[in-house]
Amino acid sequence: MTSTVSELLRITKDLFDYCLREEPDLEILSGQRCSDKLGQQVYIKVVYNIILELAPDSLLMIEKKRYVSSATLLRSLFEYYIELLFLAKHPENYKQRGLDAKRGQQKILNTIETSPEPCLAKLKTDSRFEPKKDELSNDLNGYSEKRLLDICNELGLNWMYNTVYRCLSPVAHPSLINYENRYFEADPSGKMIKYDPAPQLNEETAIERLVLLSNILVGSTECIHHTLPNCNASVIDAQLEKFVSEMKKATPSLAEDTPADEDEPKKDH
Numbered sequence: 001m002t003s004t005v006s007e008l009l010r011i012t013k014d015l016f017d018y019c020l021r022e023e024p025d026l027e028i029l030s031g032q033r034c035s036d037k038l039g040q041q042v043y044i045k046v047v048y049n050i051i052l053e054l055a056p057d058s059l060l061m062i063e064k065k066r067y068v069s070s071a072t073l074l075r076s077l078f079e080y081y082i083e084l085l086f087l088a089k090h091p092e093n094y095k096q097r098g099l100d101a102k103r104g105q106q107k108i109l110n111t112i113e114t115s116p117e118p119c120l121a122k123l124k125t126d127s128r129f130e131p132k133k134d135e136l137s138n139d140l141n142g143y144s145e146k147r148l149l150d151i152c153n154e155l156g157l158n159w160m161y162n163t164v165y166r167c168l169s170p171v172a173h174p175s176l177i178n179y180e181n182r183y184f185e186a187d188p189s190g191k192m193i194k195y196d197p198a199p200q201l202n203e204e205t206a207i208e209r210l211v212l213l214s215n216i217l218v219g220s221t222e223c224i225h226h227t228l229p230n231c232n233a234s235v236i237d238a239q240l241e242k243f244v245s246e247m248k249k250a251t252p253s254l255a256e257d258t259p260a261d262e263d264e265p266k267k268d269h
Contacts, residue, residue, distance in 0.1 A: 004203070005206050005207060007252065008207060009063055011246045015214055016059065016217060019221045024050070024225060026045045036091035036095075039095075040087060040094055040227070045224070045226065047084045048220055050080050051217075051220050054076060054080065058070060058073040058209075062213070066202040067200060067205075068171055074209055083151075085155050089155065095242070097146075100146055105136060109133050182199045183196055183197070184196070218244060222236065224235075
């Protein structure tokens with residue numbers, strides 16, 4: 001493992017430990033009246049907890065040079081990061097995501113209803129099946145689904161979707177092109193000349209994934225401390241900036257290649 005990767009691993013581990021220590025508390029909610037603002041805060045806290053759960057596993061897989069596992073975890077982390085930023089953007093956005101989730105339920109019920117599989121027949125006759133279908137139909141009347149790309153566009157992060165998410169997807173999902181690029185080489189005639197059943201992360205890819213992981217930790221931690229009440233956001237921002245500076249010093253060439261306005265999402269929460 002190169003000195004650059006080792007240094008990035010150290011910085012990212014320190015960053016994660018800091019995020020964990022400074023995780024904001026959400027006070028007991030019993031007795032509080034429901035509101036869009038309260039709903040926003042609750043869901044943001046849940047998503048941030050998931051990010052903190054996935055982050056150390058992602059770090060471990062990068063440290064072990066696991067090519068597929070680290071990409072799969074980082075892809076999921078990216079989705080939760082975008083979810084967090086979207087929920088923080090406006091208090092009512094959690095309602096949109098609630099409807100998006102209901103649309104997913106509706107698709108499952110529609111699939112069950114039209115499927116000829118005998119194992120699903122019992123579900124169709126369940127007394128709750130038709131009422132649930134009607135409930136979802138009513139809730140989704142006039143609804144417009146927002147997919148991940150739609151949300152990235154709304155957040156001004158479509159560049160991350162195209163350059164980060166799309167690059168991780170062929171590794172996280174089955175892809176013949178990925179197999180050809182990483183698992184074997186062939187000569188011009190098509191004959192296989194090299195096969196590696198378990199390719200490990202090379203230095204360049206490990207650095208890219210560590211930088212992505214650290215950026216997600218910085219961005220999500222900054223976001224939640226600016227959104228939840230009773231957080232000392234200025235202190236958190238100052239410390240996070242120190243971690244960002246350390247990462248840039250460890251990867252000067254990578255920092256030069258990144259547009260200044262794309263280092264982190266703009267704060268509009």
